[in-house]
Amino acid sequence: MDLNYSEADNAFRQEVRSWLEANLPAEIREKVLNHRRPxxxxxxxxxxxxxxxxWSAPHWPVDFGGTGWNATQRHIWDEENARVGAPGVLPFGVAMVAPxxxxxxxxxxxxxxxPRIxxxxDWWCQGYSEPGSGSDLASVKTRAELTADGKHYIVNGQKTWxxxxxxxxxxxxxxxxxxEAKKQEGISFLLIDMKTPGITVRPIIMLDEDxxxxxxxxxxxxxxxxxRVGEENRGWTYAKYLLGHERTGIARVGASKRELGFLKRVARQQEKNGKPLLEDPVFAGKVAALEIELMALEITVLRVVSSEAAGKGPGPEASMLKxxxxxxxxxxxxxMVEAAGPYAMPFDPAYLECEQAHTVTGYDDAAPLAAYYFNYRKTSIYGGSNEIQKNIISQMILGL
Structure with missing residues (x-):
């Protein structure tokens, strides 16, 4: 793989960068870059x-309204969105159900x-996980029974998260x-209007009060x-296809590169023994090790994206990215929390919700970090827990 950008790639990057900087509202950008809630x-x-x-669906085929960008251009697009602080398009419609x-x-x-996606x-959400059916998604219990005239399904059950x-x-x-079918069989894939009578949505308030x-x-x-999408009782096939796209996107290389820059900024602001924390050999070693891991992940993402460009759907490699x-x-x-130290401890929901311009502590960079840390404990669980992903890799790549 040639990892050097061509002149055309660099010109495309400049076009994207100029448009994003001219059109992304400053208020939204500020929220994203400072870990506040859009x-x-x-x-x-x-x-x-x-x-x-x-440009709302860079990965879609042109026939459906996509951009026609190649794999390198889409990677550049993701990088520039993350760099400038764009919130991105929610994945549930564009990147998950649409494919x-x-x-x-x-x-x-x-x-x-x-077209509505x-x-x-239409704003879409995902009805996969259930109480007791998260990582073991094939055990879903929400029932859909055909009416006598065969024109409708009657759905009963519960989804969560x-x-x-x-x-x-x-x-x-x-x-x-x-x-009566085995777990992976007997499942169907339905598109349901959230305004349909009988649907109740109840909030789950997270540890960060969001x-x-x-x-x-x-x-x-x-x-x-x-x-119903596709054939009845074939939903597991469609679910696996969707999860492959979800897990590829979960890698979020561009956003992690931006957050690495934020981490370094915080570490330069804090001191240890009279010097910036980023110059401390132990902490600097942690940052360097993380940056190397991120570089390796980026190369792997490029390999997977290139395979998709060649007409191959995301396979078990998506589990590695996840x-x-x-x-x-x-x-x-x-x-980030380690770098900010005790400044990361105060919890200021009003600042996170943009109800006040600055945090009560006076250190805006540190104010969201505890909530950010706790929220990101979920990432190794959603989209199929990392333990499940390791099983997929062992079975499909290693043949164990």
Whole structure:
């Protein structure tokens, strides 16, 4: 693989950089760069701004409204978004359910849902995890039973850890349509309107006091059969395809490179023995080791993305990206808290929610770090826990 950027690549980077800097609202950028919480309106505004430019779905084929960018250009796009502090487009619609609809959906589903995903007419959430069915996703118990006339499914059950489900217009769900089949069989993939009677969303408030995830309950929810993607009882195949795309994105190399810069800034501000902490041999060694791991991850991401550009879907290599990417993200937050020391301890929700311009401690860089650290404990669990990813690697790559 040639890792040197061509003149055309560098010109593309400059085009992207100039547009992002001119069009990303300063308020949104400030929130992202300083680990504060963008609102729903912020995320929708940015998605629609990208859609007007034609850049909301860089990975989509041109026929569906994508950019036609090659693998290198998409990598540059991700890097520049992270560098400038763009919040990115939420993955549930553009990067997760859309590829499933493109590959397995029928013509009517493609023509209706894909344009609405592209311009953020619909905000999507993911209905996979259930109480007792998280990493063991094949054990989902939410039932979908056909009505006597065969025109609708009646859905009953519960989903949990539904990210931003309180804002969602649509949810894509794994449901069990054949309770007698083996775990990986008898599952179907449904697209459900969140305004359908019988759906209840209850918040789960996280340790950092953020309403990020939810429980979603289905009580005799009536879903048209036309909302099933693909064949009945073949949903596990579609779920695995979606998870491959999710795990590739979880690596978040561009964001980790940005956060590495933030870590170094904090470490320069703090002192140890009269010198910047970043000059302390022990702490500097930790930062250097992390940076080397991040460089190695970036090369691996480029290899996987190049394979996708050649027409190969993300395979078990996506599990490698998920493991290493989330480990790096967690280590970054750990070193940030270590660098800030006691300044990271105060918890100031009003500052995080942008209700006041500065934190009560006077040290804005340190104010979000404890909440950031605790929130990122989840990354090694969501998208399939890292332990499960290691099993996938051992089976599919090593043949164990």
């Amino acid at each position: 609102s729903r309106d912020d995320l929708v505004l940015w998605h629609k701004t990208l859609a007007k430019k034609g 499933v609809i493109m590959k397995y959906g029928n013509a009517e589903q493609k023509s209706y849902y894909l 592209l311009d953020c007419t 539904t990210t931003l489900g309180q804002h969602a217009d649509m949810i894509f769900c794994l449901v069990r349509t054949d309770p 309403h990020e995830v939810n429980e979603v309950f289905f009580d005799n929810v009536k879903v048209p059969v036309e909302n 493991i290493k990417g989330t480990e790096i993200q967690q280590m970054l937050t750990e070193l």
